[in-house]
Amino acid sequence: APLRKTIAEVKDASEAATYASNEDLTAHKTSFESYCRDSNKNFATKSDLAAAQLGSADTYPPATAPPKVKMPAPAEFSGKRPDWKTFISHMNVYFT
Incomplete structure (x- = not known):
């Protein structure tokens, strides 16, 4: 009988848990x-974002990015091979 x-009791508890x-x-x-x-x-x-940006522009100083160092434009390409190598290296620097 106790068993x-x-x-x-276990069955009742299990059903209650399943129900929950x-x-x-x-x-x-x-x-x-x-x-x-x-x-x-x-x-x-x-539009919410735009309104928020307009609103915050009045209250907060704009977060300024550090100024980018402007590289001089690469020299014209003459067509000679040594110049071609320096031209490529200048282009690599210019576009990074």
């Missing part, structure tokens, strides 16, 4: 479906 009682787990799953599913339905309200649009 039968224990089996019944199914309830959780349903709640998550509902929550996710609501999120998907309302996602257009949850995400900023391009």
Whole structure:
């Protein structure tokens, strides 16, 4: 008799856990479906972003990037082989 009682208790506990787990799953599913339905309200649009940038331009100093060092433009290519090598190395420097 005690064993039968224990089996019944385990069965009840198992059913309760399954029910709770199914309830959780349903709640998550509902929550996710609501999120998907309302996602257009949850995400900023391009116009929201533009408005925020305009708004922040008044209050914050712009984050200035460090000035880029302007490389001199490569010399004209004469067609001679040694010049070709220096031309290529200048181009590599210029475009990096």
